[in-house]
Amino acid sequence: MFKKIRKRKIYSRMIMTVLIAMLLAGSVLAAGTEAENPKYIFFLIGDGMSSSQATLAEYYNQFENLEEVNHDYEEYGESFIDLKAEEHSDRLMMHRLDHAGSTRTTGSFTLVPGSAQTATALATGVKTDRDTIALDLNDKPLKSVLIAAKDKGMATGLVSTARITHATPASFGSNVPDRGMENEIAVQYLENEIDYLVGGGARHFLPGNNDNSKREDNRNLFEEFADKGYQVFESSDQTAAFRDYTPQAGDQVIYTPTMSHVSYEIDRDNKLVPSIAEMTAKGIELLKQDNEGFFMMIEGGRIDHAAHDNDVATTIHDTLAFDDAVKTAYKFYLEHPNETLIIVAGDHETGGLGLNSSEGMEYDYFMDLAPIREVKASIEEGFEYTGDREQLYTDLKEDFGIAELTEREKELLENAMDLQDAKGRGADVDEINGYWPQATWISPVQSTIAHITSRRSRIGWTSSAHTGQIIPIRTHGVGAARYTGSMDNTDVAKITAELLEVELN
Numbered sequence: 001m002f003k004k005i006r007k008r009k010i011y012s013r014m015i016m017t018v019l020i021a022m023l024l025a026g027s028v029l030a031a032g033t034e035a036e037n038p039k040y041i042f043f044l045i046g047d048g049m050s051s052s053q054a055t056l057a058e059y060y061n062q063f064e065n066l067e068e069v070n071h072d073y074e075e076y077g078e079s080f081i082d083l084k085a086e087e088h089s090d091r092l093m094m095h096r097l098d099h100a101g102s103t104r105t106t107g108s109f110t111l112v113p114g115s116a117q118t119a120t121a122l123a124t125g126v127k128t129d130r131d132t133i134a135l136d137l138n139d140k141p142l143k144s145v146l147i148a149a150k151d152k153g154m155a156t157g158l159v160s161t162a163r164i165t166h167a168t169p170a171s172f173g174s175n176v177p178d179r180g181m182e183n184e185i186a187v188q189y190l191e192n193e194i195d196y197l198v199g200g201g202a203r204h205f206l207p208g209n210n211d212n213s214k215r216e217d218n219r220n221l222f223e224e225f226a227d228k229g230y231q232v233f234e235s236s237d238q239t240a241a242f243r244d245y246t247p248q249a250g251d252q253v254i255y256t257p258t259m260s261h262v263s264y265e266i267d268r269d270n271k272l273v274p275s276i277a278e279m280t281a282k283g284i285e286l287l288k289q290d291n292e293g294f295f296m297m298i299e300g301g302r303i304d305h306a307a308h309d310n311d312v313a314t315t316i317h318d319t320l321a322f323d324d325a326v327k328t329a330y331k332f333y334l335e336h337p338n339e340t341l342i343i344v345a346g347d348h349e350t351g352g353l354g355l356n357s358s359e360g361m362e363y364d365y366f367m368d369l370a371p372i373r374e375v376k377a378s379i380e381e382g383f384e385y386t387g388d389r390e391q392l393y394t395d396l397k398e399d400f401g402i403a404e405l406t407e408r409e410k411e412l413l414e415n416a417m418d419l420q421d422a423k424g425r426g427a428d429v430d431e432i433n434g435y436w437p438q439a440t441w442i443s444p445v446q447s448t449i450a451h452i453t454s455r456r457s458r459i460g461w462t463s464s465a466h467t468g469q470i471i472p473i474r475t476h477g478v479g480a481a482r483y484t485g486s487m488d489n490t491d492v493a494k495i496t497a498e499l500l501e502v503e504l505n
């Protein structure tokens, strides 16, 4: 009898234990699910940004902030900067996020990808052909994580410092067979009703009879957006109005301060064009009012262009500006830590950027960031050689801090001017100066100046195009731990879709 009672007690205790364990497991699971579903998603993409662009920007940031207190800089060089890094917390925000992983970037048929391809992979989880925007290899339209978030009821935003119709934002908000179909992409944004559209590229929204327009029809998309109830700010004339505007719940916005891309950060006139961080902040102000949460893609689109130009200072300043947008997202995360996910990705590397281009070991593993500080304009927008050599040398001194050239530098530059005088700005400097990467849209003289500045800093470039590196991804917040380890770029979209509990393709 006694034994039996005892046994029953043991049984009931076991049952209780099991029940409690089940309850605990249940609540843990519930909490797990809750914690895995972000309500607010920032998907930040540095176009052309790999670890070398981000590393260089971070070291430059430290250099700028440290030199005043760093009396021994001449003696210790960059290793001294490293030692002081933590103390001054000049690390980029993207490098202070909790989780890190890496992504392969190959396309369907090529090891070295294009932006349409990589953006399609990041947005839809499918690899495709080089210039295709969110279509698979059989031309089937693919649903992006942004459109899936929209279908779920979330508010959506696209921000870019490139044209808003450029490949990266386009892959999140449209489906076309060729990235050049920017007029069609603009129409699809209208049809898909992306709530917040901010970036360059007014020329694809203006009617064809406007001199600045690139449209072949006479549709005025700004008017059509306005008819749908959008707040429309169609040029830098409305920048002040955009800044004064206080978003109300349910508002939709389109703002395009420039005809083509937004200026490089180094050339940007803040009165006319807001920073990418400001564009992001206004987007948050609007989209956070949606009860279902939001999905916002923010592209630092011109890091890529600067790297195509092999323009070291411009690459750095655009990367730092992009990092400020990461900071803006992070500030929002601090207010909503249990509901926010931040993803900071690159799409591919551009330029084959190398940190130290010494031609021999005699330079002793050294970079010199000081010459970069003297640069006051981008090579592309801030400088053009028009045949006046005296003017060129004045500009070099005033805008690029190059007062005296070495014999070799002078020879390279004079060669480039001779070539440009003879064959025009479309000539390829490679013809005269040996292997010397040059983006097709910059002149021999512009390219030569870019390389002089880079070499003075011991920064090397192996390409004027993209390269095939595996690149880092950083994440923070709800679900962020999922994006770790060695991934493919398509995994990023797949994981994001799982966190959103949506089906893609």
Ligand SMILES: [Zn+2]
Pocket: 048, 115, 304, 305, 308, 350, 466
């Ligand atoms: Zn590119």
